[in-house]
Amino acid sequence: MTLIAHITDLHLRPRGLTCYRFSDTNMLAERALGAVRALDPKVDALIVSGDLTDRDDPREYALARDLFSRFDRPIYLIPGNHDSSEGMRREMRDFPGMSETRDGKIFYSARIGSLRLIALDSHLSGQSQGELGDEQLAWLDRELGHDSTPTLIALHHPPALSGISHMDKIGLVDADALAEVVAPHAQVERLICGHLHRPIIAGFAGKIMTLAPSTGHQVVLDLSEHGPPMFNFEPPAYFLHYHSDKTGVVSHLAYVENFPGPHHFFADPGVTWPGDERG
Numbered sequence: 001m002t003l004i005a006h007i008t009d010l011h012l013r014p015r016g017l018t019c020y021r022f023s024d025t026n027m028l029a030e031r032a033l034g035a036v037r038a039l040d041p042k043v044d045a046l047i048v049s050g051d052l053t054d055r056d057d058p059r060e061y062a063l064a065r066d067l068f069s070r071f072d073r074p075i076y077l078i079p080g081n082h083d084s085s086e087g088m089r090r091e092m093r094d095f096p097g098m099s100e101t102r103d104g105k106i107f108y109s110a111r112i113g114s115l116r117l118i119a120l121d122s123h124l125s126g127q128s129q130g131e132l133g134d135e136q137l138a139w140l141d142r143e144l145g146h147d148s149t150p151t152l153i154a155l156h157h158p159p160a161l162s163g164i165s166h167m168d169k170i171g172l173v174d175a176d177a178l179a180e181v182v183a184p185h186a187q188v189e190r191l192i193c194g195h196l197h198r199p200i201i202a203g204f205a206g207k208i209m210t211l212a213p214s215t216g217h218q219v220v221l222d223l224s225e226h227g228p229p230m231f232n233f234e235p236p237a238y239f240l241h242y243h244s245d246k247t248g249v250v251s252h253l254a255y256v257e258n259f260p261g262p263h264h265f266f267a268d269p270g271v272t273w274p275g276d277e278r279g
């Protein structure tokens with residue numbers, strides 16, 4: 001059994017500062033990491049799919065290192081549009097894959113139990129949109145060609161559109177080229193992304209794409225044509241990707257907050273459930 005947690009869009013700020021005035025992203029990220037750390041059974045690894053920082057500030061990376069140092073499992077990082085490839089390589093150099101850069105981008109693969117992670121870098125300098133680029137896509141094609149282990153591909157910018165217009169405008173510009181590379185490879189079980197700050201599941205290139213919500217603030221669900229960019233505090237959550245020979249990859253959305261319960265299931269007095277020997 002392999003269990004991988006996927007969190008995203010921490011938007012950390014220098015200690016004591018909030019994000020966009022209302023969002024205490026530092027506290028919320030700490031909470032999310034605490035929830036993942038407390039899981040039983042423990043996860044085999046944690047994937048953080050970008051926007052670790054809000055401003056690519058060394059103080060924000062320092063806080064990320066501090067929060068991650070409390071975690072006793074491997075942590076795999078990729079940059080988002082709010083980070084930078086250079087900043088992440090410089091400030092997070094002890095994390096797996098950070099030294100494997102080509103063409104200014106960070107991309108690498110790692111074995112996690114029975115699964116394989118391919119981490120891609122969609123950061124595009126000075127832009128909110130994302131791009132993978134020809135060199136990275138050629139590398140991905142080679143990687144997928146020589147290893148048939150069930151694979152999760154992590155990238156910050158989701159390649160499929162969401163219907164949330166202001167976010168779709170800052171999506172992945174070379175999504176069609178990515179679809180061509182990914183489509184023929186049956187071992188690709190998931191594309192796991194962030195950036196949208198919402199829990200979303202969609203198809204892409206015949207695969208399943210899961211978007212984790214932010215650990216902080218969420219983007220308002222507005223499917224109107226010209227909806228304005230707004231955020232709210234719908235509950236933060238993360239994905240738990242569970243893999244076993246029996247189940248294949250199953251993706252559970254898990255909430256950071258604790259809710260009332262658990263309670264036992266009891267039938268009303270005098271009612272017997274079919275197959276229930278307790279009467």
Ligand SMILES: [Fe+2]
Binds near residue numbers: 009011051082195197
């Ligand atoms: Fe974000």
Ligand SMILES: [Fe+2]
Binds near residue numbers: 195
């Ligand atoms: Fe983003």
